[in-house]
Amino acid sequence: MKKMAMTKAPAKDMSNMDMHDMDMDMGNGQMMHMGNLKRKFWVSLILTLPLIIMSPMMGMQLPFQLIFHPWTDYLAAILGTAIFIYGGQPFFSGAKAELANRKPAMMTLIAMGIGVAFVYSIYAVVANNWLQVTPPVTDFFWELATLIDIMLLGHWIEMNTVMNAGSAVDNLAKLLPSSAHKIVAGQVSDVDVAALTTGDHVQVRAGEKIPADGVIVSGATSVNEAMVTGEARLVEKQVDAQVVGGSVNGEGTFEMRITGTGEDGYLAQVMKLVSDAQAAKSAQENMADRVAGLLFYAALTVAIVAFIVWMLVGNLALALSIAVTVLVIACPHALGLAVPLVVARSTAIAASHGLLIRNRDAMEQVKKLNYALMDKTGTLTAGNFKVAEYQSLDSAYTADQVLSIMASLETGSSHPLAVGILKAAKAQELTPVEATDSEQLTGVGLSGTVAGQTYQVVSAAYLDRQKLAYDQAAFNRLASAGNSVSYLIQDQQVLGYAAQGDQIKPEAKNLIDSLKAQHITPVMLTGDNAQSAQVVAKQLGITEVHASLLPEDKAKLVKQYQSDGSHVMMIGDGVNDAPSLASAEIGVAIGSGTDVAIDSADVVLVKSNPNDVVEFLELARNTTRKMTQNLWWGAGYNVITIPLAAGILAPWGFLLNPMVGAVVMSFSTVIVAINAMTLHVKKA
Incomplete structure (x- = not known):
């Protein structure tokens, strides 16, 4: 199974990010700028208002249309063309990319719908005013304009929802302070946070925000990490404890060594993970594209068949109207929103609960x-081992010597067993010396040279594999009490042991x-x-x-x-x-x-809390369920309305109007968005 490697976010000032300056992938690499999309919607909406006055609404003449007669058709055509070209541009750009990849999907469907509606409406103007056809042909400029408005509004809502869904993570970035108290040669001076580098020492005072990820080197305090890990309580921090940039210091003052800043920091990585999650395609998103592709061919086929059938039983105007209705109804806006909104919401929830979803x-x-x-x-x-017993098994060494040598070998190691031995040696006031030629023995222990002698620290399993003699009774007694037993050996001779207990x-x-x-x-x-x-x-x-x-x-x-x-x-x-x-x-x-x-x-538990596995499982199940619900709704809407638009119920006097289809489509989009935003996870 292919794994996603953790990537580093570019170092930048995330506190000044404006949602209107953000881009969003609309599929096939087509990027939509948030500000441009918002502007396109408002301009198109403003142009739509007089168009509503100028054009027949689903065939009905309004009083204003009689006042502007006979120029209403031409004014409506001008306004409709402007909306079509300006507001419809994003959908045609997306459709061009999809067709270039030979994968027609959602943008192609939208472009086909509004394109056919526009061409039909221009035909209606020509037919009514120049050709003087009887009966008059009803244009669809009103439906075209409102459809583009609905589509633009839907994509604007989608982008706004996606950005808001990630706001919990955006707020983390805003927590970073603008300056820090850097320590150089014992002198403290204020510098810009952007100037900090790994290895720098900074002072963090009471109540201040921690400027970057790091390790405490002096002092003790309590830190509020609620915005980072979701843990709504103060966490005690001592020397060697890790702190995360963006969390808030309590009443203590401490000095820390920076381990990650800018692109290396936790917050930057979380932001990158959210960005990747919004852009990457999962299996179900690909399925949504495949469904949209099938709908494209289905809608095109049904429209052609319906056109031919209604040409035979009716007339050209009716056949074109029904074909246009089919293509308008087929626009898969709800299907396009089905998965991205759920993913954005899920990613934000995961980040706020201390879960980094890397795959x-x-x-x-x-x-x-x-x-x-x-x-x-x-x-x-917990991995907080404490030596319960240590003994020498060789008369040439005392128990303290065994412990001292083991501590010397473990110096510099962060393994929980090593930490326990070092603490025990310190408690006995032993002074270990750092071993030379240290080497980790994978799955066994470690080796090194102390005072010119080579030793190894190994497990009982290693002794068994090597058939080395040791006190089996003592081992059974210690192990049955829940202790981990490490042995010191030299030249295949067991010199002693240290038994350590851990807490569940x-x-x-x-x-x-x-x-x-x-x-x-x-x-x-x-x-x-x-x-x-x-x-x-x-x-x-x-x-x-x-x-x-x-x-x-x-x-x-x-x-x-x-x-x-x-x-x-x-x-x-x-x-x-x-x-x-x-x-x-x-x-x-x-x-x-x-x-x-x-x-x-694939998943990292930031808080190292086993309960977070339970939260991950619940979040994953809820996310998958929401995706499935949205996909069913988005696809089901099209499956039902396309046959209705084609006139399958015409023998019973029912024909679906394009505007009614557009209204139903917008209703479907709202349901998908609301369903996505109801995703939540209970605290374990």
Whole structure:
């Protein structure tokens, strides 16, 4: 399955963006400028008002038309031509691109409808005033003008709705301050935020907005991240804690090192994700285009057949009127709005709930899910390890020496187990020295040189594979209590161990229960020992557990579960989860995890909260349902009205007028827009 790589948004001042300066893709690469579209609508509407006075309304003569007679037809033709050329231009440009790609779709249908109406109306003027045909031919300038107005208004509403749907993310960008307190050689000076670069140190004072993404290097505070993560509470921040640009500092003052600014920042990436989501085509959007293409051929065929039939049973004027009605009715405006509005709304909701949807197709896979495979450490557990016990298994080393050497090897590592060992060494007032020649052993541990001696920190599974002797009874006792046990070895000799316990995340139980309620089987995949994994699994209610896994083992298990046609979601946060995240139909990365894992995922949980998986599943299902509803409504409207416009009920005295069809079409568009905006997701 192809994954979408996270791209970086161009660095720019997003706070000054005006909705009227924004462009929107109207299909096949045709861009519509928001301001131009708004202007076209108002100009066309103003020209339509006198046109209503000048032309017959569905065949009815108004008093004003008698006053301006005999020039009413010519004035109506002039106004109608101006509206047709000026207001209809976007639709003909779009149709040209569609036909150039040999894929007639929505814009082609619209252009065909208004084009036929215009030509027929010009014919009516000529026939009535120059040819003096009897009976007089009714022109469609009034219907043409109002149809163009409705189309322009609909696209304006669409663009406005799309932009408003992303307003939650736009507001994040506006949170960035204009200046920051940069620290250089101990001196604080105010600089423009745009001048900050990665690695700079800045001071953030009480109540100020944080200027960029970074890590606290001194001080402590509490931060309001509600606009970023949706979490409506203050989050305590200590040294080494990450902060996000745009969030608001509490009462404390701290110094931070910038890790991301401009195009590297979280807000810029979210803006880029929203932009990509609006422009990219999902499978259902492509289906909407295919449906519109079929409607083009169907409408053209029905119009031709109806024209021929009504020519035989009626006259030219009636046949042309019915053919025009068919083509006007076929305009698929509601179908064109069906999916984009839902996607825009869904993307904005996801961003405000701390969900980054990096591959939108993943949302359409949710309804097929059978299994949710998930890592243990950092996903179901907090990853805050605390050393419960450490011992020497070699008389040449004391327990403190074992812990000190392990801490030396782990210096500089951000792995949860490494952090636990370093904290224990600090608590015992041991002074580790940074190891040289450090090397990560994927799925095993790490190695390095301390005081000229080479050591390794490995798991019990590694000892078993290498058939190295160790105290099995002690391991079973510690592991059955839920501890992860790391061993220090040298030259294939076990020197000692450190056992660490972790805490289950409070939200993990709700995740498992929710998955089961949705008939999705939770499966634990972990590189930890089986006993520790079983302890966590039992507390959470997970019955399928795979422990002591290497990265390739996890990826193989994903494919194994997929082998019978099942669909799999993988949830993880570590480097060893990256292959399985990429292999699964849906890869969900915990936001606090490694960059490798996040880059391999379809969905990123910014808050690292397992409950957000539940919110994602609900949002995905609601989004897919809204898309389907809108597609059915948009296509169903055309399926019903085209035969009516062709005169299928004429034997019973019913012929559908073009204006009535336009009104019904606008009503259908409003329903699609309202349905999209009712999309929501409950807080898990």
